[in-house]
Amino acid sequence: MNIIISNSSDKPIYEQIATQIKKIIISGELSPGEALPSMRFLAKELRISVITTKRAYSDLERDGFIETVTGKGSFVANQNLSFIREEQLRLAEEFLQKAVDTAKSSDISCEELKDMLEILYGGEEA
Template sequence: MDLIIQNSSDEPIYQQMYNQIKDQILSGQLKKDDLLPSIRKLSKELKVSVITTTRAYTELEKDGYVTIVQGKGCYVNSIDNSILEERIYSEIEDNFSQILRAARLVDLSNEEVLNHFKMFMEMEDNDE
């Protein structure tokens, strides 16, 4: 499991860990019943506190991505497709909201936002 922590980021370290592990679960890099590194091991590898790693794992468990078994470790849960779809739609909506707020700050019209989005999609399609 590869995680990259950016100390200069505005995002808290536990949140960076949470997001990257969650993304690896949702993308299939981490599969059902995979054992995550122990809290102590991951803390040492990333040079972060045990408290920070514990918080990331606890948040992942709270949101249903993993199960923590005392004395055994932290295991990846299976993700129900309908739950996965719902979470992805929710993230898309959140991202669209952020984009629209930013667009309003620079007075972009809906049409301009849509044009930017279409351009971005075309660039992504060309990269594939």
């Protein structure tokens, strides 16, 4: 599993780890039931605190991406990936609705909002 940490990111390290593991799971790179690296191993590999990896794994477990078995480790949850994707879409929709509401109340046009979204998304088509 290839996880890249950016010290210049405005996101906390645990969030960067969780986001990347989510992407790996959703892409199918990791299958349901497959073991994740131990928290200690991942912390050592990334040269970060075990507390940071514990927070990332806790968030992943809370969101239903992984299951942790005491004494055995953490594994990709057997949950339906389409359900997880749908949940992520719902979350994105909530944030976008807040952005639309803010734009409307600030007299920002739909076109300006689309331009911002494309820039934030990295220039890719939304």
